[in-house]
Amino acid sequence: MAWEKAIAESELALTGRKVVKIGGNDILLIATREKVYGVANQCPHLNLPLQNGKVTDQNTIVCNWHRSEFHLEDGTPAAWSNWPPGIGKMLANVSKEKPLKTYPVRREDGFIWVELPD
Numbered sequence: 001m002a003w004e005k006a007i008a009e010s011e012l013a014l015t016g017r018k019v020v021k022i023g024g025n026d027i028l029l030i031a032t033r034e035k036v037y038g039v040a041n042q043c044p045h046l047n048l049p050l051q052n053g054k055v056t057d058q059n060t061i062v063c064n065w066h067r068s069e070f071h072l073e074d075g076t077p078a079a080w081s082n083w084p085p086g087i088g089k090m091l092a093n094v095s096k097e098k099p100l101k102t103y104p105v106r107r108e109d110g111f112i113w114v115e116l117p118d
Helices: 008-013 089-090
Strands: 002-008 015-020 025-031 036-040 061-062 068-071 077-078 104-108 109-117
Touching: 002 008, 002 025, 008 015, 008 025, 008 109, 015 104, 015 109, 025 109, 036 104
Parallel strands: none
Antiparallel strands: 002 109, 015 025, 025 036, 061 068, 068 077, 104 109
């Protein structure tokens, strides 16, 4: 595992989220009151971008495309493709339920660092 410098903390403070490309991975960094999370910027349902998804008070992110919902801490699904009404169940069958990829993140010396697998 290798730690990579992602961005300055000040960049993340402006919006609370930022997509960074590290080692060929699009990683969505999300700052909450408690900590900074790193997740893949692709919903595992249909690989659509998550950067505009809603972050909830329960520290989950809801995909704005089909409302799949994932825990930021470990990527486990809280809901799987339940939208749009009537079609959501059919879309849920397009791809089996799977977790969102997460990345360990730390703050150090004014920067956000992300750990990538070797």
